[in-house]
Amino acid sequence: MSEVQTKVRIRLRVNGAEHEVDVEPRWLLSDVLRHQLGLTGTHVGCEQGVCGACTVLVDGRPERSCLMFAVQAEGHEVTTVEGLTPAEGLSPLQAAFQAHHALQCGFCTPGMLVTAEALLRENPNPTEEQVREALSGNVCRCTGYQFIVDAVLAAAREGRS
Amino acid sequence: MTAEMLKPKFTGARVSRLEDARLLRGQARYVDDIAVPGTLEVAFVRSNRAAARIVSIDPSAALRLPGVRAVWTFADCPITIKNRGFQVEQPVLAKDEVRFVGELVAAVFAEDRYTAEDAAELVQVKYEALPPVLDTRAALTDAPRRVHAERPNRFYHKVHETDGFQQAFANAPRKLSLTFRTNRQTGAALETRACLAMPDPASGRLTVYATHQSPHNLRAQLARLLDLPENQVRVVVPEVGGGFGIKAMFYPEYAILADAARKLGRPVKWVSDRTECLLADAHARDAVHELEVAFDETGRILALRDHVYGDAGAYPFLGYSGAVGEAGWATDMLTGPYKIPEVSIEIDCVFSNRAPTGPYRGVGGPIGAQVHEGAVDAVARALGMDPAEVRRVNFIGPQDFPYETPTGGVYDPGSYRESMERALALVDYERFRRQQAEWRKQGRYVGVGMCCFVEPSAFAESEAGSIPYEAASVRMEPNGTVTASFGLGPTGQGHETTMAQLIADQLGIDVRDVVVLHGDTDSAPFGGGTGGSRSGTIGGGAAIRAGQTLRAKLVKMAAHLLEASEEDIELVEGRAQVAGVPARGLTLRELARIAYTDIGRLPEGMTPGLEVLVRYQPPLAATYSNGIHLAVVEVDIRTGLVRVLDYIVVNDCGRLINPMIVEGQIHGGVAQGIGSALLEELRYDGDGQLVTTSLMDYLLPTSHDVPRIRVEHLETPSASEGGFKGMGEGSLIGAPGAIANAVSDALAPFGVFITELPIRPQDIVHWVQTGA
Amino acid sequence: MKPVAFSYHRPRTLDEALALLRSEPDCKVIAGGQSLIPLMNFRLSRPGALVDINEIEGLNRVEKTDGGLRIGALVRHQALAEHPLVREVCPVLAEAAGHVGHWAIRNRGSLGGSLAHADPAAELPAAMVALDARFEVASADGVRQVPARSFFLGYLMTDLAPDELLVAVHVPAQTGRAFGFHEFARRPGDFALAGAFAEVGPGGAGAVTWFGVSGGPERCELTFPEDAAAREAAFAALVEPFDPGQDAPYRRHLAVQAAERAYQQAVGGRG
Ligand SMILES: Cc1cc2nc3c(=O)[nH]c(=O)nc-3n(C[C@H](O)[C@H](O)[C@H](O)COP(=O)(O)OP(=O)(O)OC[C@H]3O[C@@H](n4cnc5c(N)ncnc54)[C@H](O)[C@@H]3O)c2cc1C
Ligand code: FES
Numbered sequence A: 001m002s003e004v005q006t007k008v009r010i011r012l013r014v015n016g017a018e019h020e021v022d023v024e025p026r027w028l029l030s031d032v033l034r035h036q037l038g039l040t041g042t043h044v045g046c047e048q049g050v051c052g053a054c055t056v057l058v059d060g061r062p063e064r065s066c067l068m069f070a071v072q073a074e075g076h077e078v079t080t081v082e083g084l085t086p087a088e089g090l091s092p093l094q095a096a097f098q099a100h101h102a103l104q105c106g107f108c109t110p111g112m113l114v115t116a117e118a119l120l121r122e123n124p125n126p127t128e129e130q131v132r133e134a135l136s137g138n139v140c141r142c143t144g145y146q147f148i149v150d151a152v153l154a155a156a157r158e159g160r161s
Numbered sequence B: 001m002t003a004e005m006l007k008p009k010f011t012g013a014r015v016s017r018l019e020d021a022r023l024l025r026g027q028a029r030y031v032d033d034i035a036v037p038g039t040l041e042v043a044f045v046r047s048n049r050a051a052a053r054i055v056s057i058d059p060s061a062a063l064r065l066p067g068v069r070a071v072w073t074f075a076d077c078p079i080t081i082k083n084r085g086f087q088v089e090q091p092v093l094a095k096d097e098v099r100f101v102g103e104l105v106a107a108v109f110a111e112d113r114y115t116a117e118d119a120a121e122l123v124q125v126k127y128e129a130l131p132p133v134l135d136t137r138a139a140l141t142d143a144p145r146r147v148h149a150e151r152p153n154r155f156y157h158k159v160h161e162t163d164g165f166q167q168a169f170a171n172a173p174r175k176l177s178l179t180f181r182t183n184r185q186t187g188a189a190l191e192t193r194a195c196l197a198m199p200d201p202a203s204g205r206l207t208v209y210a211t212h213q214s215p216h217n218l219r220a221q222l223a224r225l226l227d228l229p230e231n232q233v234r235v236v237v238p239e240v241g242g243g244f245g246i247k248a249m250f251y252p253e254y255a256i257l258a259d260a261a262r263k264l265g266r267p268v269k270w271v272s273d274r275t276e277c278l279l280a281d282a283h284a285r286d287a288v289h290e291l292e293v294a295f296d297e298t299g300r301i302l303a304l305r306d307h308v309y310g311d312a313g314a315y316p317f318l319g320y321s322g323a324v325g326e327a328g329w330a331t332d333m334l335t336g337p338y339k340i341p342e343v344s345i346e347i348d349c350v351f352s353n354r355a356p357t358g359p360y361r362g363v364g365g366p367i368g369a370q371v372h373e374g375a376v377d378a379v380a381r382a383l384g385m386d387p388a389e390v391r392r393v394n395f396i397g398p399q400d401f402p403y404e405t406p407t408g409g410v411y412d413p414g415s416y417r418e419s420m421e422r423a424l425a426l427v428d429y430e431r432f433r434r435q436q437a438e439w440r441k442q443g444r445y446v447g448v449g450m451c452c453f454v455e456p457s458a459f460a461e462s463e464a465g466s467i468p469y470e471a472a473s474v475r476m477e478p479n480g481t482v483t484a485s486f487g488l489g490p491t492g493q494g495h496e497t498t499m500a501q502l503i504a505d506q507l508g509i510d511v512r513d514v515v516v517l518h519g520d521t522d523s524a525p526f527g528g529g530t531g532g533s534r535s536g537t538i539g540g541g542a543a544i545r546a547g548q549t550l551r552a553k554l555v556k557m558a559a560h561l562l563e564a565s566e567e568d569i570e571l572v573e574g575r576a577q578v579a580g581v582p583a584r585g586l587t588l589r590e591l592a593r594i595a596y597t598d599i600g601r602l603p604e605g606m607t608p609g610l611e612v613l614v615r616y617q618p619p620l621a622a623t624y625s626n627g628i629h630l631a632v633v634e635v636d637i638r639t640g641l642v643r644v645l646d647y648i649v650v651n652d653c654g655r656l657i658n659p660m661i662v663e664g665q666i667h668g669g670v671a672q673g674i675g676s677a678l679l680e681e682l683r684y685d686g687d688g689q690l691v692t693t694s695l696m697d698y699l700l701p702t703s704h705d706v707p708r709i710r711v712e713h714l715e716t717p718s719a720s721e722g723g724f725k726g727m728g729e730g731s732l733i734g735a736p737g738a739i740a741n742a743v744s745d746a747l748a749p750f751g752v753f754i755t756e757l758p759i760r761p762q763d764i765v766h767w768v769q770t771g772a
Numbered sequence C: 001m002k003p004v005a006f007s008y009h010r011p012r013t014l015d016e017a018l019a020l021l022r023s024e025p026d027c028k029v030i031a032g033g034q035s036l037i038p039l040m041n042f043r044l045s046r047p048g049a050l051v052d053i054n055e056i057e058g059l060n061r062v063e064k065t066d067g068g069l070r071i072g073a074l075v076r077h078q079a080l081a082e083h084p085l086v087r088e089v090c091p092v093l094a095e096a097a098g099h100v101g102h103w104a105i106r107n108r109g110s111l112g113g114s115l116a117h118a119d120p121a122a123e124l125p126a127a128m129v130a131l132d133a134r135f136e137v138a139s140a141d142g143v144r145q146v147p148a149r150s151f152f153l154g155y156l157m158t159d160l161a162p163d164e165l166l167v168a169v170h171v172p173a174q175t176g177r178a179f180g181f182h183e184f185a186r187r188p189g190d191f192a193l194a195g196a197f198a199e200v201g202p203g204g205a206g207a208v209t210w211f212g213v214s215g216g217p218e219r220c221e222l223t224f225p226e227d228a229a230a231r232e233a234a235f236a237a238l239v240e241p242f243d244p245g246q247d248a249p250y251r252r253h254l255a256v257q258a259a260e261r262a263y264q265q266a267v268g269g270r271g
């Protein structure tokens, strides 16, 4: 293990702010966001790419932070749930989640919000089928999805009006 | 009293949740979000053998790795979980022998998790293979060997037969037999289990953060195993990312972490990875029911005989075995909503070299419901009757309550037939049947399945503990806001909102003025935690009683200060006032100020302050919710894949505290039931290796798999305070049976009848091809 | 679930990357990481060094060529599914790309990664075989061209040498042939239990390329019988020799069904 590089210094741009961090190349972006930068809103449920709890936006697109090394994020814009949250109160999507009871334990919620936010930016007028398709890579064990889908559709309606 | 006549403002309303903002903003704190400087991270070495003798464990290479602080084996942490009821001992780190793949063998403590995993790989364990016990039937006769040398594999045997069974069974005009099997599944909460233990050097106390459903239970178990007084242990349960029963149990990791924190003098943290979860979190189900049904030509079921075989895995959990829990619940509820007078039940539970089984939402309920609903549908098919009609013939009627079941339960009133009729109307049953016939002609196989269930809730005994009451501590602060505290252990059920709704209504204040605390044994009153669908009913009862007690004091104060009689005082919108003369009143804020800081104005003899602690025990040993799930599915007979087209739930859990939260609970349970019926299976191979060790193999339902669910509520109140009944589990109890019956109905032209879950597409294709 | 340590390289040019692949012992290319990182998290893959090709200019382009399309190895699955040129010239490829995993996986996973990884249940290797694509493979020694049909050597095995990089694929424009695609999975987005591409030319001459039922893509030429039962029998005979591993009879049965649905799509699309 001695010939392997140890830590390297990288600059990460997360939620619009620059951070300098020393990381091992093998550290997953999810770990660095959570444990180096203290952005614990991004959750980890499998580290296998399946559950979607760790989803963040990379250059505006939802990607798995557990399937990316932090070193790879240098030079890209990372957005986490904290970056989608206003200083006070809730974003329209977050407010719709609350109004529609789209969360129970809340563990999947940041990944859902990040994915749904990206969907609505790309397609402000999605059908139910499109919402379900976009969220199909995000597992929720509590809600059965219906209220999440309702919340996203409601946020889309709000956004149009 | 006037106040009681007012319609409650919050109870029964779709109040949006008070806990949501922090969760949505990404600010909630789950165990792994808590960072304590100096924390060591733990990685475990787990057995990769189902059964083997440990020849040697050599940690030296691991210890040489920079950043590694300690590697423990049993010798370093000689704690044994003594499960006297089962005559089995479980060392928290395997000693001499391993008994399932995933069992803890060694613990590595390092400066970070990456290093800890590097070191865990370097721990050399030498095993000598033993023949694994994997076949339940063979295990009954201790073949090929005993899992625990000191005791037979069969550790639980129970027989219950009603006096009239033999005669009723012998004389029955018709009989049929069926073998039901539900394979291994697990709760798979999205947040994995985690624990952070730290010593407090100043006080010498131990603080343990854990994802758990019952803080006080965990404290008691830790204190006992580590031989510490309970006041030296503080358990804090922060935000929990789903529990579903898994997190109600005590696991060896917690004892190791607590011990390590004290012996190493540093905070230690372990966060389970998903593979560890699938290997070693409580597995569930894994039971076989050999059922015989005696009935007559009218469809009336006269008697049921059920022989249950349950697999407990290698060890029981502390004080609880999933196999016994599953079999017990399933057979206690064997007659479901039906007036079946005679039963004969036999249960055998064995140890095996698989992971321990424990609770998962609904425990034996889903299997029990699948068994009685399968029986009803099989009778219908045998007689050429409509399944709904057979249910009508057998339902317990309104005149029968309280109804004593042949297994000793006493049902309080419910809406058994009514809920079914409602669901049939919602799906337009007659029309559906006509349409179904039409579809069949076109080669489309669409079926409808019903599952009528009775959900026992709020028991004296549940997996979360065995206390039949719950406590609420409610304090009005000097500025009139309220802080309440419970011994509950919510994992997403929204207690901070529902309990606040109940208290706010008692005190006539805004729900947002009530803060509900839970999870910290230093501040929460002793309680049983959350499990067994007990929190709404028992915890809710405690909240109401505590609110009433506090209200009584406020009313007394107000009457004194306003020179009115207590009967005339009402609490509305943050004021205590004389009914009909709102001008004659005081704000609660003013009353609270007086109660704490102007106590000279209190009535003669009244103690200062506004703080109550109330324990509430419901009048009945259990209260029974009921309902029906009705699923419409389409089976593609060419691929065996099943799609759920429509889903209806008519649910009766007594009075509703918050219909929105109840619906959320129902949706979630239905999703899990769809997983249980169609996707989820923990599979072992012939060597006892778990082959489903990732979420690529253990398939959880996604947004594509769960359809829109239509929910209607009926409200038959219970005798408990508030009229509530528990409902956290019914949705998972009803769903698997409904899906199974719907698939059977769809495939009726091929003579297929589903008895095994999950339903595998390859089997459907096989049955259709061979007409089995 | 944490990878072993490795050293990390992030070349800016193709030449730099190829030089690293030659000089670094025990090194591996990382593209999207959507197959590699799960394996590394499980410690089933333990490279000593990673050469990250994500920042190399020009690897993510889709261009129209004389004979069809040239698609860069780094084109992400989602981009492939949405790209106007791909949808125009080769709609079946766009459709298949849309079936890879989920949105977040498709946003990062790359065409080259999928082909180099060669999962037998993956859509894109089979698409390349069906479409008779040609691969541009580079090393420090130069570039060689490899037909897709001789690239896949079996379960997770390809013709790529450790120091080679898949740079681009050439997909010929399809004339006179109609394509169809179908796959079955337990849940939408999962790896396929079985899937098929059908290509149908004049007189019903054509081929089926299967995936998920063998160690790699399996292309079989045939003349599609007009009669459905005869077609089914023909498919069944073709898949008979395949060994899909677990649940073999069922998976072969699904392969037949997938071929039929792919065929229906192809002829429907032609009509
Ligand atoms: C949850 C989940 C679901 C998925 N579902 C599917 C699915 O349904 N169908 C499917 O096909 N795939 C699926 N995948 C895998 C996904 O498609 C991957 O993106 C793809 O297989 C690999 O592409 P990549 O760019 O991520 O490659 P990487 O993971 O970066 O690399 C994979 C392998 O290819 C090598 N490699 C990568 N690029 C090159 C190159 N240009 N030249 C030479 N070697 C190279 C690497 O060294 C490595 O060995 C899924 C993945 C996940 C996590
Ligand atoms: S933690 Fe990344 S997908 Fe589950």
Ligand code: FES
Pocket: A102, A103, A104, A105, A106, A107, A108, A109, A139, A140, A141, A142, A143, B190, B241, B242, B492
């Ligand atoms: S709210 Fe618990 S996992 Fe989605």
